[in-house]
Amino acid sequence: MVRGTNRKQLRHTHPKTSGMPSLREQFFQHVAQTSDSPLGLEIERASGARLYTTDGREYLDFLAGIGVNLVGHAHPKVVTAVQQQAERYLHAMVYGEYILQPQVRLAARLASVTPRPLTQVYFTNSGTEANEGALKLAKKHTGRTRLIAFHNSYHGDTHGSLSVTGREVYRTPFLPLLPDVEFLPFGDCVALGRIDERAAAVITEPIQGEGGVRVPPDDWLPALRQRCTESGALLIFDEVQTGLGRTGVLFAGTHWGVAPDILVLAKALGGGMPLGAFVAAPEVMQCLSHDPPLAHVTTFGGHPVCCAAGLAALDVILEENLPARAEALGTQLRAALRELGESHGGIREVRGRGLLAGVEFDTADRTRNFVAHAFQSGLILGWTLHSDRVVRLCPPLTLSDEELHRGLEIMAQALIAGQGSGF
Ligand code: PMP
DSSP: OOOOOOOHHHHHHHHSSSSOHHHHHHHHSSSSOOOOSOHHHHHOEEEEEEEEESSOOOEEESSOOOOOOOOOOOOOHHHHHHHHHHHHHHOOOOOOOOOHHHHHHHHHHHHTTTTTTTTTTEESSSSHHHHHHHHHHHHHHHHHOOEEEETOOOOOOOOHHHHTOOOOOHHHHOOOOSEEEEEOTTTOOOGGGGGOOEEEEEEEEEBBBBTTSOOOOHHHHHHHHHHHHHHOEEEEOOOOOTTTTTSSSSSGGGGGTTTOOOEEEEEGGBBBOOOOOEEEEEHHGGGSSSSTTTSSOOOOOOHHHHHHHHHHHHHHHHHTHHHHHHHHHHHHOOOOOOOHHHHHHOOOEEEEETEEEEEEEESHHHHHHHHHHHHTTEEEOOOTTTOTTTEEEEETTTOOOOHHHHHHHHHHHHHHHHOOOOO
């Protein structure tokens, strides 16, 4: 997903110094590989918007662990919360049996900011697991089986989430997936007529992330909300990438005044620790505790250390009003990128909300060159899973003004350099 360097190059840049294989060699030998060109940075430490590698280089991180490090890498308050909780207890019991202070506090804090009546939180370990839970919840609550999703969506890589992910190339090798799933064009109000009384749920990202940072037309989400209410289908917002302030508001649906029936969160939720959640009204959520009891369980979901980290991160987001910062920085970032495109060419469109920005180039080569040149100059960028012509920018919301300007300087140079040379 994050390309820009050649794997053969990577394999040979750090030869072993003793009889032992180098860390890089062991990485290629023993860590399962999912990309033919991993970035392969050997991380020494990370702080704020900066990554430091073992070869002494420093990188400005505009990818932030693909949108995870909303409060920056290793935020001191998150680190302290992790340390303190680790000293008290780690795993104590399968989810939902014991009263674990960090879990309860985070659930209550979240419930104080989620749209009414979404006040009950089910914690998971990841985004895809949270979507799995949301889909099961919708099926059980409605007693229906049909699921509606959208082309170019991304909801995760487990079987259920992949079943509602709208890109054939990732689905085909794993068929058969869940039956009774229909994909509609994202942002098309007319197609919403396909949502009928057989649908248990409609799942969408309010702004598609991996689809290339696609913002829907303004009338679409309200129309979708209305159609779901009419048909009795539960509306699931997958805010794994957009949630918790990244787009300039805590939850992206708010841009259009729309609340879902089930809100799905992950990525930034754990402040850098693995944590996901689906949030719903108590009347909906209660169906997981009967017929049968334990209808959805997880051993590690809502791990106390992850919840302690998540609570600290959420406090930072709210106390420092990071959504407002995302809005202000995002507006500057997109305006500056549009200017760059006008001066140097090659950029077809700049879009997004807050600090989730997509830069669409006119060719895949230009995109690749741009990312590679930025990387050489110490700026980490990446493109989206479903498009090799869109660079996604999702830096920490704690980015300083100086870091934003430095990033823009590097991108200006990368745009000029990337026009000619092939990396
Ligand atoms: N939904 C969306 C919108 C995502 O962007 C992602 C991850 N890119 C996921 C779900 C899956 O999350 P995870 O990798 O934590 O399973």
